[in-house]
Amino acid sequence: MLGAIKRELFEGIRAAVADAGYGRDVEPSTVELEDFDDEEKGEFSSAVSFAIAADAGANPMAVAADIADRHRESGLPDGIDSVTVENGHINYHLDVDRMALRTLSTIDSEGAAYGTRERADPDRIVADVSSPNIAKPLHVGHLRNTILSDALMNVLEARGHDVTRDNHLGDWGTQFGNLLHEYVEFGDEAAFEDDPIAHLLELYQQFEQRDSMLEDVEAFDAVTDEFDEAVTTERQYHVDDGKEWFARLERGDEQAVERWERFREASVERFERVYAELGVDFDLWLGESFYAREGWNDLVVEKALDEDVAMRGPDGSVFIPIYPDEYGDAGDPETASVDPSLDRARELLDEAGSVEDADFDAFYIVKSDGSTVYGTRDLATIEYRVGELDVDQSVYVVASEQNRYFQRLFVAARKMGYDEVHLEHIDYGMISLPEGSMSTRGGQIVTVREVLDAARERARDIVEEKGRDVDGDEVDAIARKIALATVKYGMVASNRGKDITFDIDEAVSLEGDTGPYVQYATTRAYSILDAAETVPAVDAIDPETFNDTDHNLLHQLGRYPLVLEQCEERYDAAPLARYLLDLAHVFNSFYHKNRVLDAEDAAEERLALTDATARVFENGLGLLGIDTLAEM
Ligand code: ARG
Incomplete structure (x- = not known):
């Protein structure tokens, strides 16, 4: 519902700008959701006045004041209390009591669907996920990929898209x-x-x-x-x-x-065991071989030659030339612009005398010995996805090592005439482990198996330390869920582009920025709800009883849909992971500063809040593939 307000605000600002005759279109991104504790800025803020002032050579404060006045006059959206101007920013303040009830009743009525969105016209997205090479063990890089892509695809689905997960095996x-x-x-x-x-x-x-x-x-x-x-x-x-x-x-x-x-079957069988343990699934396992064996490679090579997009080198190889000025935003069909003709390449080749020295990059699709390469199979994949699967987006969760490669692939794809499809390389950084934390057999790689075993062992220690009165099987079951929370949270908590060092001992802790910390906050909410007889109906609630910590919590709960929107925009799960951690902090202070069950006038209200919080934890952790626990 904050999302709806944000959109309404944007429309209002746009109308005010038009009304004032500033003659500039307003981008939706100029309305931002602020941190909930920045009171001066309000909950929403727009800096559009700066761009307008720069255009018009005017003073941004005056422009902001003008827009704010007009907006106020034409009416602020329901749920917004007031608009102020501060240092050229236009700030909007929520009517917290009204919002409180709206948030609670939305969460209550939408339940598991809270934060999700339905679309009349969803994008059909096919994604390369996990995609290890066969005949080799899965290592920590694959772990990051598999977990990040699972969470991200869950989010894209929750945002109403039609997602196909393809384990594009090497x-x-x-x-x-x-x-x-x-x-x-x-x-x-x-x-x-x-x-x-x-x-x-x-x-x-x-x-x-x-x-x-x-x-x-x-x-x-x-x-x-x-x-x-x-x-x-x-x-x-x-x-x-x-x-x-x-x-x-x-x-x-x-x-x-x-x-x-x-070789392939044995590898797939081993991989499947690990995937099952991680609780991830794929819709397709086509793999690079599919395109070779089903004739798709031949088809794209023929097409590239027939359409004069690719040329033959002196050694018999076939390549698509890419000129240095073509590396624009080839992933985006709206802005991609390439020159598919070969005249320029032929001239450049004449001048330079050899393909290596010519002033273009050669994107090879056939080697001199006639065999296909990685790039052939990727073009074939695009051909297949566009032609047979009718995709709107073909996206690739692949490490940032391959950035350059994907840039070239996307330019080559544009030259081949795949004009409508959005291509996105969802890259992520390297992952390493702190020195000495784990046996690196042969000093080379750390396998997923080793990471999972180590996490399980640490999680068991934690459960046993707490000395709960539970039997061995139960300890195992709990430890397994904590271990997965440890690893999964750790893999998505940082922005995906960043290189990370993954320290199991830190990640498994119940304190600090960890998955188990969020799990633990959820368990706490459950136990409060358990102790209460019933959860009160939302319409029986009096928002006047809410104090500041209550409002902080409500506010945080209301942000959830916007956070998912942000994940969708960035193709990343990190905003969600960080949001859940924030929510856990806010919930913990709500719980420590307030009485809940025995609050004099507000027991009902606080129970309703706790219930809503548990719901959002479940929804959010669910998207990250993390289970909640009744007991920890
Ligand atoms: N198997 C490749 C690797 O391990 C990753 C494949 C990524 N997907 C693609 N369409 N190229 O490096």
């Missing part, structure tokens, strides 16, 4: 040719059966090691030419064998496909 490419080759030479059935991913990882690393070893020897100035030649030949064999296996795979060779399928 299950195709030269590396699997190498792996097939290595497996044929050195694979061990028993080791594979025992722990397929560990065995495949070992083979993969072995292949890489041998390659770099041969590279080193090759670089070494050898004594004899024969030796040099032998090494080069050996390395060539080695690399060619891998390529040959990938070529066989792309041709659909039975032996290659059969083995590859075993």
Whole structure:
């Protein structure tokens, strides 16, 4: 309902600006929701006067006062008490008593739907989520991806969109040719059966090691030419064998496909166990292989060549040239502007003499040996999503390491003529663990398994420390939910672009900015509600009894829908995570400063508030994939 007020305010400001004849359109984003404790600024504030004043060479204070007067005269929205002007800002103040009742009754009537939105015309969104490469274990980077994307997709759904989660597995490419080759030479059935991913990882690393070893020897100035030649030949064999296996795979060779399928199935089975434990699900598992095996790669390559968007290099490779001035906002169909013609590229190529030296980037879709690459499969994915799934948005939750790649992909996609679809790279930063906090086997990666086990162990300690009178199974069940809250909250609490250090010992604590802290506040609300006989009806409530802490809490509850709106705008779950933490703080001070059950005149009112708070915790934590607990 604060959302509705915000929209009404915006319309009012816009009308006042038009009325005053300032001749400038007002952006909705110029009306902002302020922190609830900044009384001077009011709950909403607009700085539109500055832009107008700058245009007109006028004084922003005078402009603000003028707009405020006009707005006041034409009538402020229901729920807004007054408008003031402060340092050129136009500030709007809520009528807190009216708001209090509106908030409570909205939460009461909407229940689990509070904060959600229905749309007559939702966007059809297909999202790449999780998307690990097969034949390798899931590591903390995948953990951040999987949790962030699950929460974000939940939010987008709650905001009324039609979301399809696609686990776009990395299950195709030269590396699997190498792996097939290595497996044929050195694979061990028993080791594979025992722990397929560990065995495949070992083979993969072995292949890489041998390659770099041969590279080193090759670089070494050898004594004899024969030796040099032998090494080069050996390395060539080695690399060619891998390529040959990938070529066989792309041709659909039975032996290659059969083995590859075993690798894929075993990997998917292991991944699924982890996903089940995290409580996340996908609608699709198409993977890169789908586009290769179902002809989509061939189709986009043909299309790119037919439509003269891609050109052939001297070595037979195929690429789409991208000029330096084309990296605009290619993700946004409204502003994307590219030049698909090849004339410029041909000239530049003539001038420079080689693709490498030419003043454009080459987005390769076929290598000189005829095989496809990562980018081919991504263009094929867009073709498929636009043509078959009829998407409005194709979005990618992928680490920021791939920023540059996605910029290029999006430009290439525009050149291919995918004009309507919104493309968004939802990037996130690196995640690391504090030195020494966890065994990094081989010093390389920390697996999801290790993080989950460690979190579970710490959570158990916490439950046991509290010395509750619960049996072992129950301790386990509670510990598991706390552990998940620890990990999930920790993964989304920072803005997604930021690199984070994830410290389990901090994240599992019941104090501090943690998931369990929010869980604990919810448990507290539950136990108050449990102790009360019934929760009073909202219309029996007297808003006059509310004091400042009550109002703070109400205010915070009313902000929830706006926070979801913000998450949607930013494609991030961090605002929600931080909001829930704020709510937990405000609720805790409400609880500490007030009597609730035995409040003299306000027991009913405070119970209703507690009930509404529990509801918002449930809704919000639910979107983050975090369970609430009756007991902790
Ligand atoms: N499998 C890739 C990786 O592990 C991520 C895939 C992301 N999605 C995409 N459409 N490129 O790096």
